[in-house]
Amino acid sequence: xxxxxxxxxxxxxxxxxxxxxxxxxxxxxxxxxxxxxxxxxxxxxxxxxxxxxxxxxxxxxxxxxxxxxxxxxxxxxxxxxxxxxxxxxxxxxxxxxxxxxxxxxxxxxxxxxxxxxxxxxxxxxxxxxxxxxxxxxxxxxxxxxxxxxxxxxxxxxxxxxxxxxxxxxxxxxxxxxxxxxxxxxxxxxxxxxxxxxxxxxxxxxxxxxxxxxxxxxxxxxxxxxxxxxxxxxxxxxxxxxxxxxxxxxxxxxxxxxxxxxxxxxxxxxxxxxxxxxxxxxxxxxxxxxxxxxxxxxxxxxxxxxxxxxxxxxxxxxxxxxxxxxxxxxxxxxxxxxxxxxxxxxxxxxxxxxxxxxxxxxxxxxxxxxxxxxxxxxxxxxxxxxxxxxxxxxxxxxxxxxxxxxxxxxxxxxxxxxxxxxxxxxxxxxxxxxxxxxxxx
Amino acid sequence: xxxxxxxxxxxxxxxxxxxxxxxxxxxxxxxxxxxxxxxxxxxxxxxxxxxxxxxxxxxxxxxxxxxxxxxxxxxxxxxxxxxxxxxxxxxxxx
Amino acid sequence: xxxxxxxxxxxxxxxxxxxxxxxxxxxxxxxxxxxxxxxxxxxxxxxxxxxxxxxxxxxxxxxxxxxxxxxxxxxxxxxxxxxxxxxxxxxxxxxxxxxxxxxxxxxxxxxxxxxxxxxxxxxxxxxxxxxxxxxxxxxxxxxxxxxxxxxxxxxxxxxxxxxxxxxxxxxxxxxxxxxxxxxxxxxxxxxxxxxxxxxxxxxxxxxxxxxxxxxxxxxxxxxxxxxxxxxxxxxxxxxxxxxxxxxxxxxxxxxxxxxxxxxxxxxxxxxxxxxxxxxxxxxxxxxxxxxxxxxxxxxxxxxxxxxxxxxxxxxxxxxxxxxxxxxxxxxxxxxxxxxxxxxxxxxxxxxxxxxxxxxxxxxxxxxxxxxxxxxxxxxxxxxxxxxxxxxxxxxxxxxxxxxxxxxxxxxxxxxxxxxxxxxxxxxxxxxxxxxxxxxxxxxxxxxxxxxxxxxxxxxxxxx
Numbered sequence: 003x004x005x006x007x008x009x010x011x012x013x014x015x016x017x018x019x020x021x022x023x024x025x026x027x028x029x030x031x032x033x034x035x036x037x038x039x040x041x042x043x044x045x046x047x048x049x050x051x052x053x054x055x056x057x058x059x060x061x062x063x064x065x066x067x068x069x070x071x072x073x074x075x076x077x078x079x080x081x082x083x084x085x086x087x088x089x090x091x092x093x094x095x096x097x098x099x100x101x102x103x104x105x106x107x108x109x110x111x112x113x114x115x116x117x118x119x120x121x122x123x124x125x126x127x128x129x130x131x132x133x134x135x136x137x138x139x140x141x142x143x144x145x146x147x148x149x150x151x152x153x154x155x156x157x158x159x160x161x162x163x164x165x166x167x168x169x170x171x172x173x174x175x176x177x178x179x180x181x182x183x184x185x186x187x188x189x190x191x192x193x194x195x196x197x198x199x200x201x202x203x204x205x206x207x208x209x210x211x212x213x214x215x216x217x218x219x220x221x222x223x224x225x226x227x228x229x230x231x232x233x234x235x236x237x238x239x240x241x242x243x244x245x246x247x248x249x250x251x252x253x254x255x256x257x258x259x260x261x262x263x264x265x266x267x268x269x270x271x272x273x274x275x276x277x278x279x280x281x282x283x284x285x286x287x288x289x290x291x292x293x294x295x296x297x298x299x300x301x302x303x304x305x306x307x308x309x310x311x312x313x314x315x316x317x318x319x320x321x322x323x324x325x326x327x328x329x330x331x332x333x334x335x336x337x338x339x340x341x342x343x344x345x346x347x348x349x350x351x352x353x354x355x356x357x358x359x360x361x362x363x364x365x366x367x368x369x370x371x372x373x374x375x376x377x378x379x380x381x382x383x384x385x386x387x388x389x390x391x392x393x394x395x396x397x398x399x400x401x402x403x404x405x406x407x408x409x410x411x412x413x414x415x416x417x418x419x420x421x422x423x424x425x426x427x428x429x430x431x432x433x434x435x436x437x438x439x440x441x442x
Numbered sequence: 443x444x445x446x447x448x449x450x451x452x453x454x455x456x457x458x459x460x461x462x463x464x465x466x467x468x469x470x471x472x473x474x475x476x477x478x479x480x481x482x483x484x485x486x487x488x489x490x491x492x493x494x495x496x497x498x499x500x501x502x503x504x505x506x507x508x509x510x511x512x513x514x515x516x517x518x519x520x521x522x523x524x525x526x527x528x529x530x531x532x533x534x535x536x
Numbered sequence: 537x538x539x540x541x542x543x544x545x546x547x548x549x550x551x552x553x554x555x556x557x558x559x560x561x562x563x564x565x566x567x568x569x570x571x572x573x574x575x576x577x578x579x580x581x582x583x584x585x586x587x588x589x590x591x592x593x594x595x596x597x598x599x600x601x602x603x604x605x606x607x608x609x610x611x612x613x614x615x616x617x618x619x620x621x622x623x624x625x626x627x628x629x630x631x632x633x634x635x636x637x638x639x640x641x642x643x644x645x646x647x648x649x650x651x652x653x654x655x656x657x658x659x660x661x662x663x664x665x666x667x668x669x670x671x672x673x674x675x676x677x678x679x680x681x682x683x684x685x686x687x688x689x690x691x692x693x694x695x696x697x698x699x700x701x702x703x704x705x706x707x708x709x710x711x712x713x714x715x716x717x718x719x720x721x722x723x724x725x726x727x728x729x730x731x732x733x734x735x736x737x738x739x740x741x742x743x744x745x746x747x748x749x750x751x752x753x754x755x756x757x758x759x760x761x762x763x764x765x766x767x768x769x770x771x772x773x774x775x776x777x778x779x780x781x782x783x784x785x786x787x788x789x790x791x792x793x794x795x796x797x798x799x800x801x802x803x804x805x806x807x808x809x810x811x812x813x814x815x816x817x818x819x820x821x822x823x824x825x826x827x828x829x830x831x832x833x834x835x836x837x838x839x840x841x842x843x844x845x846x847x848x849x850x851x852x853x854x855x856x857x858x859x860x861x862x863x864x865x866x867x868x869x870x871x872x873x874x875x876x877x878x879x880x881x882x883x884x885x886x887x888x889x890x891x892x893x894x895x896x897x898x899x900x901x902x903x904x905x906x907x908x909x910x911x912x913x914x915x916x917x918x919x920x921x922x923x924x925x926x927x928x929x930x931x932x933x934x935x936x937x938x939x940x941x942x943x944x945x946x947x948x949x950x951x952x953x954x955x956x957x958x959x960x961x962x963x964x965x966x967x968x969x970x971x972x973x974x975x976x977x978x979x980x981x982x983x984x985x986x987x988x989x990x991x992x993x994x995x996x997x998x999x
Binding site for chain 1: 449450453454456457458459460461465469472473475476477479480481482483484486488491492493494495496497498500501503505513517520521522523524530531532533534535
Binding site: 456458493495496500501502503504505506507508509510512513514515518519521526527528529530531532533534535 | 555556557562563564570571572573574575576577580582588589590591592593594620621622623664665666673674675676677678679680794796799801803804805806807
């Protein structure tokens with residue numbers, strides 16, 4: 003396998019690579035067909051996406067040993083096009099993090115390929131890392147709930163595309179926030195992302211929230227240029243670290259030179275309340291999704307002693323990590339009677355207003371742009387000092403499009419440490435964001 | 443809003459999580475900090491605003507009433523050790 | 537709520553709908569009874585699986601709500617009801633909370649209307665087997681065949697005031713379900729929870745769970761009323777143990793169970809348009825009440841008879857055919873009374889028996905034409921319930937045709953009188969009963985084919 007390691011090219015096998023970077027939870031090969039549009043491609047799959055017969059744990063000890071009896075629809079689709087699956091990439095437990103540091107009990111944190119002292123970003127950290135390192139034709143299927151595709155893409159210096167909610171089937175995705183989760187491609191080029199998206203997108207009757215809309219020919223949007231396109235630069239997103247802002251503005255200038263019309267726009271509601279609304283909804287949903295993990299039908303189990311409440315509490319407390327427990331507690335609280343109106347229901351209503359805020363802008367602009375993250379990949383030791391709330395606040399630039407279910411793509415800019423340039427489109431406008439991303 | 447230890451213990455009970463005293467103390471602090479920020483969404487005017495269940499417009503998703511092949515007993519029970527005579531074994535119900 | 541009666545009962549009935557597949561997956565609802573042989577990742581709650589709503593279940597649920605006179609909600613919204621129990625595949629049940637499918641309905645039982653608060657849809661949990669009885673087992677065995685079955689929950693207002701009424705309510709509800717053909721009493725399950733309180737104990741409410749079938753309802757509630765009179769009553773949930781014939785405390789209900797409802801984000805809001813409802817209405821059988829009133833109007837039968845016949849679809853069908861061939865009065869007598877008598881005796885329902893319509897009608901015609909006596913006809917009907925046969929042929933083969941030929945009958949009577957000297961003497965000396973002896977002789981001779989009244993007249997004439 004061809005690896006780019008510390009800016010030098012090596013031939014190395016995956017096991018050796020993984021020993022250094024922890025980007026895979028499982029290294030295992032699977033191929034079902036020889037011929038197809040992805041013949042010759044390797045695909046790694048984020049651990050929370052089911053591959054039949056391959057251990058899929060969403061990075062959690064509570065699902066150790068779970069080997070799904072079915073492929074996720076997205077996985078079946080890429081296998082049908084002749085690719086080879088090479089393994090499951092590491093992640094924050096159940097997607098609970100922006101740095102891939104909240105790995106489950108017994109799992110290892112993936113390390114940033116550009117600088118091992120730094121984090122990969124999360125929660126699709128393993129995917130971000132693997133894509134940066136593996137030079138051979140390789141794309142990773144990542145997953146995003148609040149920014150988990152584009153954040154590691156930004157920190158690792160690769161391309162990450164998160165499609166419209168419902169564009170890619172969620173069947174076979176281990177749920178975090180059912181109304182927020184999306185599967186999307188992560189790759190070294192915009193072209194590869196477009197290619198894989200075309201294959202995994204489409205209506206799936208097994209997923210009730212799947213969009214029944216025709217799939218565009220995304221590759222036809224490459225090399226179209228940006229002349230005449232109206233781009234909205236979200237002014238609230240400029241409140242970021244200097245090095246990020248500098249790179250971001252350089253890219254803006256370059257797009258202007260290529261003929262794009264750039265104007266400043268504002269998303270006041272989204273930036274003031276987006277994080278709170280996102281977390282309340284995501285945690286309310288996930289605290290119910292995680293209830294099924296109780297040691298009975300799959301995953302970690304104990305001897306069935308004691309009453310059922312004692313048994314469930316034992317299995318869950320032993321196998322959930324600290325962040326998972328915290329999020330379950332917050333989510334349970336947000337939907338308890340007495341608090342439900344003020345948190346869960348209120349957040350869902352404010353979400354409607356946030357979506358409306360974006361939709362209004364898209365009446366006048368083709369795409370919106372922001373930096374992907376407010377900083378470059380931080381050092382692991384610095385992240386350890388953050389409180390949970392400070393962790394959550396890092397998602398300030400990505401929760402908006404995720405809450406609104408809008409397609410968005412992060413493209414790497416910057417020479418030194420990677421910076422992400424985020425392009426956001428209206429629902430089902432993956433083509434347009436690919437078009438702009440290709441010019442970055 | 444002020445979270446108290448009693449409420450934290452109750453939430454843990456509802457969520458079937460067994461927390462040590464230290465864990466309860468830490469979680470109480472963390473949750474308090476987070477919820478203080480979360481509660482600011484109360485300021486937003488939402489009169490006559492409907493909840494968003496999903497962020498995109500989705501129509502009726504209905505399935506025809508036609509039986510499809512299901513898992514074999516072996517497959518259904520393949521993911522656990524706690525089983526007996528083709529049943530799943532669970533902790534007692536009372 | 538202000539109560540006045542001695543006993544106050546409200547019911548929550550869970551009815552399994554007679555669809556081919558489960559509520560949110562395509563596993564068959566009927567078939568193998570081997571444990572865990574009709575499951576899939578969805579009804580096993582396997583990570584990554586997603587629910588998809590069964591169209592037919594929705595149709596059936598709307599039919600039920602309509603026939604209970606409910607207002608139908610324009611939007612169908614499912615919620616996750618979270619609680620932990622070994623029989624829940626996901627430790628939440630997909631149910632309806634905020635806005636149920638139907639509200640503000642009613643159902644009639646003899647003499648009064650019972651309010652239906654709501655009708656809503658939800659999925660069934662799995663089945664638990666307690667290897668050594670519920671109280672003693674250290675573990676449970678779980679069978680997910682039932683997990684995900686489509687249920688309709690019907691909740692009444694606390695309008696019932698006796699266990700007998702509760703049983704009547706269940707019976708009538710089952711009748712409606714059969715009528716609509718959305719419930720199969722042989723294969724589908726019906727379970728009830730009852731909330732019961734008595735005046736003596738200040739209407740402190742106890743919930744009784746786990747009552748299966750309407751026969752158990754009266755037993756369970758009668759027991760509970762007696763128990764409440766004897767013991768202290770607290771707000772709690774108790775389980776009915778049918779074998780032991782007692783209720784057992786399950787959990788104290790100082791506070792409501794914390795269900796932490798959220799709207800299920802894996803399902804979309806289903807729009808129920810007026811067109812959809814109209815289409816279902818057209819497809820529905822004429823509702824029992826309308827049919828009954830039509831019977832009264834067209835056939836001038838008694839209202840009470842009409843309502844009983846109309847309640848059961850098969851019975852109503854039979855009646856409508858019969859009334860074309862024989863007078864309404866006869867049809868009522870035999871469809872409502874005689875047929876039901878024989879069915880009840882055999883503890884069977886009309887659907888189970890598969891009565892041959894043609895032969896039954898023929899029998900009625902013969903009765904009408906007085907070609908067979910009522911006694912003989914009753915016996916023939918009893919046989920017809922068990923197996924179909926050619927009624928005319930049977931009558932001829934067994935010489936059961938009513939002897940209405942007076943000469944023939946007179947001959948037999950004369951003979952009988954000759955053989956009964958003593959009886960004749962007794963009768964002549966004033967013992968009316970002695971006549972019966974002679975009548976008995978005649979009946980034996982004619983194998984019951986003669987009409988007793990006619991025989992008596994002839995004998996009296998001769999004597």
